[in-house]
Amino acid sequence: MICFPFLRRKGPSLSGHTVEIDEEVSSIQNTKLYTYKELRVATQDFNPANKVGEGGFGSVYKGILKDGTVAAIKVLSAESRQGVKEFLTEINVIAEIEHENLVKLIGCCVEGKHRILLYGYLENNSLAQTLLGGSHSSIQFSWRARCGICIGVAQGLAFLHEEVQPHIVHRDIKASNILLNRYLKPKISDFGLAKLFPTNMTHISTRVAGTAGYLAPEYALRGQLTRKADVYSFGVLLLEIVCGRCNTNRRLPPEDRYLLERVWKLHEAGELVTIVDSSLNGDFDAREATKYLKIGLLCTQDMPKLRPSMSTVVKMLTGEIDMNEEKISRPGLLSEFMGVKVDLGKTDTKDSTYTVSSGNADNMSSSSGDMTTSYATMTFNSIYDRN
Ligand SMILES: Nc1ncnc2c1ncn2[C@@H]1O[C@H](COP(=O)(O)OP(=O)(O)OP(=O)(O)O)[C@@H](O)[C@H]1O
Ligand SMILES: [Mg+2]
Numbered sequence: 447m448i449c450f451p452f453l454r455r456k457g458p459s460l461s462g463h464t465v466e467i468d469e470e471v472s473s474i475q476n477t478k479l480y481t482y483k484e485l486r487v488a489t490q491d492f493n494p495a496n497k498v499g500e501g502g503f504g505s506v507y508k509g510i511l512k513d514g515t516v517a518a519i520k521v522l523s524a525e526s527r528q529g530v531k532e533f534l535t536e537i538n539v540i541a542e543i544e545h546e547n548l549v550k551l552i553g554c555c556v557e558g559k560h561r562i563l564l565y566g567y568l569e570n571n572s573l574a575q576t577l578l579g580g581s582h583s584s585i586q587f588s589w590r591a592r593c594g595i596c597i598g599v600a601q602g603l604a605f606l607h608e609e610v611q612p613h614i615v616h617r618d619i620k621a622s623n624i625l626l627n628r629y630l631k632p633k634i635s636d637f638g639l640a641k642l643f644p645t646n647m648t649h650i651s652t653r654v655a656g657t658a659g660y661l662a663p664e665y666a667l668r669g670q671l672t673r674k675a676d677v678y679s680f681g682v683l684l685l686e687i688v689c690g691r692c693n694t695n696r697r698l699p700p701e702d703r704y705l706l707e708r709v710w711k712l713h714e715a716g717e718l719v720t721i722v723d724s725s726l727n728g729d730f731d732a733r734e735a736t737k738y739l740k741i742g743l744l745c746t747q748d749m750p751k752l753r754p755s756m757s758t759v760v761k762m763l764t765g766e767i768d769m770n771e772e773k774i775s776r777p778g779l780l781s782e783f784m785g786v787k788v789d790l791g792k793t794d795t796k797d798s799t800y801t802v803s804s805g806n807a808d809n810m811s812s813s814s815g816d817m818t819t820s821y822a823t824m825t826f827n828s829i830y831d832r833n
Contacts, residue, residue: 476541477534478553482560485509485519492521498571501622503639508567516567517552521560530556537563540638543610547602549625549635568633570626573683578621578692587723589730591630592687596738597763598632599624603680604756606637607673614638615671618656619679621686659693663778664750674750678778680759681745685709688738690723706746709739710777738763740774748778 488509489496499506504523510516533556541551555562570576573595576583587595599619606614616637625633656665662678664670682693685705693705702708712718722735741762745753752775754762761767
């Protein structure tokens with residue numbers, strides 16, 4: 447039974463139970479509400495065998511709904527006990543956003559303390575687990591497939607940045623938030639989620655700040671959140687896709703550990719093509735791959751205003767805009783500001799905490815335009831390395 451604490455009128459009868467729905471809640475039309483019982487059935491009582499992953503927001507289960515739809519069921523962590531109305535208001539905003547490169551929200555459950563989101567299930571998991579997951583995946587990513595993924599992600603992000611009103615800054619573009627359908631078409635997940643959590647929660651500040659390795663320095667250090675912070679993260683992701691490796695790999699010698707630094711050095715040396723994923727066995731268009739790497743560098747330039755907008759990135763990737771003459775300035779490297787580059791021993795575990803900057807956390811919850819500046823206290827679980 448769905449039971450809201452602020453009852454005003456009785457709603458329709460569902461499965462023999464009387465469902466009482468507040469008028470304001472019932473006016474939220476885009477989101478299909480599921481009962482906790484329905485989700486227990488769908489996931490065989492949240493059987494660990496059906497768990498497909500776990501992130502900062504909670505656990506994700508694969509479930510089969512009554513009508514046969516396969517869903518990814520994200521059980522938000524206990525701290526996300528937002529009021530029903532606030533929760534549904536945010537959910538409703540997310541549910542309205544539809545694009546072929548965005549994961550579709552198909553419904554939610556708000557019952558008692560439960561806050562659960564249902565998304566369309568993507569068969570091929572995330573880029574983190576497939577392309578960057580080493581030997582665990584049998585998928586071969588051809589050069590063409592990689593181009594399609596880069597363009598699709600750029601289109602999805604351009605849509606969030608430039609077409610959705612008000613604009614949405616994703617804040618956590620990274621390989622694990624890029625899911626792939628059976629045709630390897632990419633879909634961005636977790637957009638809008640940061641707003642579901644109170645801003646003053648310490649572990650959520652990790653969410654607010656995004657993920658180590660993808661963080662634009664101005665956002666990490668000064669809390670300046672604009673669309674250009676997403677562009678930076680996209681640039682890092684683009685390099686990962688072309689090179690077939692994570693942005694940080696501590697097993698490599700110090701000079702090779704940080705992908706962005708490495709790519710920048712190779713760019714300066716005129717040897718970019720040497721870092722393209724060797725698993726392609728040379729089966730790629732060298733000019734195009736070099737261009738993609740340069741676009742990644744354009745996106746990660748230190749000065750946010752020099753980074754292109756996502757719609758420009760799409761045009762560069764597709765060849766609609768020629769970017770070969772673009773001057774690329776040096777990338778923003780968080781390591782240089784943190785002074786931890788040479789001593790990663792202290793920051794290499796998931797549990798190590800590194801407080802970066804402080805300011806007015808109240809301003810953090812919304813930001814859309816490039817001129818918007820907001821500040822937050824940001825505490826990271828490991829600045830650099832989750833790989
Ligand atoms: N719609 C989906 N279809 C299929 N698998 C999914 C879906 N959503 C999430 N997953 C799987 O669940 C895992 C956990 O997702 P979740 O978003 O909770 O965490 P994450 O993205 O890995 O990390 P973080 O919380 O830091 O963003 C993903 O890596 C992915 O493997
Ligand atoms: Mg995610």
